[in-house]
Amino acid sequence: MPEEGGGAVRFRFVAEGISLSRLPLHRTTEYLELLADLLGRVPEVHLVSVAEGSLAVLAEAEPAVAASLRGRLHDAMRPDGGGPRAAWERLDAALAKDQAHATLQEETEGGVVIAFPGVRAGVGAAVPFWQPDELRGRLVRLGGRREDKSGQVENAAGLSAFRCGEGLARALRAHLFETVALHGRGRWQRDAFGRWRRLDFEATGFAPLRDDGIAAVWQDIAGAGGLGLRPEDEGDPAQALARLRAS
Structure with missing residues (x-):
């Protein structure tokens, strides 16, 4: 593990409602995998410790990736955050399944903080x-x-x-x-x-429902009268669709 300091940035993930001593080993591993997905799975991010009590994971990012990692975590907090948001949703869903919730906090003053409502997500939800x-x-x-x-x-x-x-x-x-x-x-x-x-x-x-390939579908269309398709279109379906849309 890397030495502390030197511009490295540490992030602490704490899951409330999960007792590490009672969590199956494979489930602990799953949480580490989900956290790695959120942090980008880059070699410059390292595991520092997993503490007893509630599930508490300390990870450290080398200075070279600190800025990009902060940007990734900001994306995770946005509904349109792409891959980082999807990683956040998977981790949040796992927490909800275990009746837990969590936070991920950068251990610097004013550092990024991400909440995982988990089981609390139902609070404020619309009526089904x-x-x-x-x-x-x-x-x-x-x-x-x-x-x-x-x-x-x-x-x-x-x-x-x-x-x-x-x-x-x-x-x-x-x-x-x-x-x-x-x-x-x-x-x-x-x-x-x-x-x-x-x-x-x-x-x-x-x-x-039928699960036919493109050739079978093409034959069905031809059998129904072609619907504007030409014999030469069979070799290039994409071009045929573009022509029909423009007509």
Whole structure:
């Protein structure tokens, strides 16, 4: 570990509500990984210590990266902060899961301070509400009790859970590991930071979706009359779309 001083900047991350002595080792490692993501995963940032009691991590940044790291942390505090903001959200979500909250503070006077509300994010959140909704993805699981079935679909956002009745679950069984569009209603909430989250999804119907390649889709369009496409367009779909949009 680097020696203290010499213009190095230290950052202390403290998670309230987590007892280090009771936190599983793999979970402690996950928090260190999430913190490394937030700090940029650069070789000039080092672990100094992990203290007992609440989860408290001390990290040190070499002078060469101190300014860029401060800029990264400022980006993490902005809703449009890109990668740093996404890293902040992942760490905040982990804290909420463990019923905790945290701060990250630069150990210099007037240094940057970042709050992670974690479990406190529900304070000031909007009242949840139901609305007509749709959930699309690859059906990867079906289960549950006789009258109260549940399942999961997987898409670009990850795994999403849903609930449904026995009749719909029976119909979905034939489409396990296929792509479907579930119709029904979703329960949504906006948290204190303006982020929308689906809390629940109740499916009442579905439609199977095809996962065809571009060649098969092209043949379907041609079979429907071409819709303005030309035979020579097949070799360059991007150029064909640009021409159609300009027409």
